[in-house]
Amino acid sequence: MITIKDLSVKYGDQDKSVPVLDHINIEIGKGEIYTFIGPSGCGKSTFLYVLSGILRDYEGLVLVDGRPVDPKRQRIGLILQNYGLLPWKNVRQNIILGVKIKGQPREEEYFTYILKQLGIEQLLDRYPKELSGGQQQRVAIARAFLLKPDILLMDEPFSALDAINREEMQALFLKIWQEHNVTTVFITHSVDEALYLGSKIIVFSDAPGKILGVYDNPCFQLDNLRCRDEYYNMSMQLRKILDKG
Ligand code: ADP
Ligand code: MG
Numbered sequence: 054m055i056t057i058k059d060l061s062v063k064y065g066d067q068d069k070s071v072p073v074l075d076h077i078n079i080e081i082g083k084g085e086i087y088t089f090i091g092p093s094g095c096g097k098s099t100f101l102y103v104l105s106g107i108l109r110d111y112e113g114l115v116l117v118d119g120r121p122v123d124p125k126r127q128r129i130g131l132i133l134q135n136y137g138l139l140p141w142k143n144v145r146q147n148i149i150l151g152v153k154i155k156g157q158p159r160e161e162e163y164f165t166y167i168l169k170q171l172g173i174e175q176l177l178d179r180y181p182k183e184l185s186g187g188q189q190q191r192v193a194i195a196r197a198f199l200l201k202p203d204i205l206l207m208d209e210p211f212s213a214l215d216a217i218n219r220e221e222m223q224a225l226f227l228k229i230w231q232e233h234n235v236t237t238v239f240i241t242h243s244v245d246e247a248l249y250l251g252s253k254i255i256v257f258s259d260a261p262g263k264i265l266g267v268y269d270n271p272c273f274q275l276d277n278l279r280c281r282d283e284y285y286n287m288s289m290q291l292r293k294i295l296d297k298g
Contacts, residue, residue, distance in 0.1 A: 055081035060113035072261040086237040088247040091257025097240045130197030132207045136189040138181040145177040151200045187218040205237040258298035265298045
């Protein structure tokens with residue numbers, strides 16, 4: 054569904070440009086969660102900006118269902134680390150912002166359903182500053198799912214949360230995702246998160262980012278994942294690859 058061929062990105066002027074992504078090749082299939090893991094500064098966010106259509110200055114080919122990325126044609130849900138909420142809008146307004154911008158019809162029933170799944174139906178009149186980090190992240194997730202996106206792009210969305218909240222959000226996200234099966238690109242720098250959330254795992258090298266490996270995740274959706282041998286083994290394998298990269 055998403056085809057990426059020889060994607061390279063440089064920042065800066067031509068004579069002193071810095072390469073950030075180096076010949077990325079990958080096919081991202083429908084209905085899977087791809088977790089991309091790599092060290093800080095290797096170009097993960099840049100990769101997501103290209104996929105979202107925000108960054109257009111790149112070399113190579115990026116196609117969604119055979120066509121160039123176009124946020125007007127494809128429904129793309131974007132969830133960022135800092136939640137991306139507007140401080141002067143309340144929760145309700147923040148959640149419907151996405152469909153409003155897109156001019157999509159608002160589906161009241163679905164809206165209520167998503168709120169309930171995320172447990173934020175009591176927070177509609179609050180403003181972002183009156184919410185905890187975890188609550189803000191739930192609002193951002195509600196906004197993205199309300200769009201019924203074809204592609205969900207997430208850039209280290211849970212990294213600002215403390216460990217307990219983070220695990221709770223990961224589990225909640227996975228539960229909601231299972232009902233929608235939306236094609237998801239999830240950026241992380243946590244081995245644990247990559248293993249918990251990814252049906253496929255892609256490892257990026259140090260900057261400039263290259264793909265070191267693409268793995269089917271044997272741990273995906275296993276019960277009590279974090280206590281199992283598969284988890285330990287994959288975790289060691291990924292850490293070794295990251296260390297060498
Ligand atoms: P990551 O998300 O993996 O930490 P980024 O994609 O944010 O990495 O950044 C990759 C590299 O590109 C970093 O060295 C960063 O400093 C640099 N960079 C990011 N954005 C810009 C920009 N707009 N102009 C110049 N350099 C940038
Ligand atoms: Mg980043």
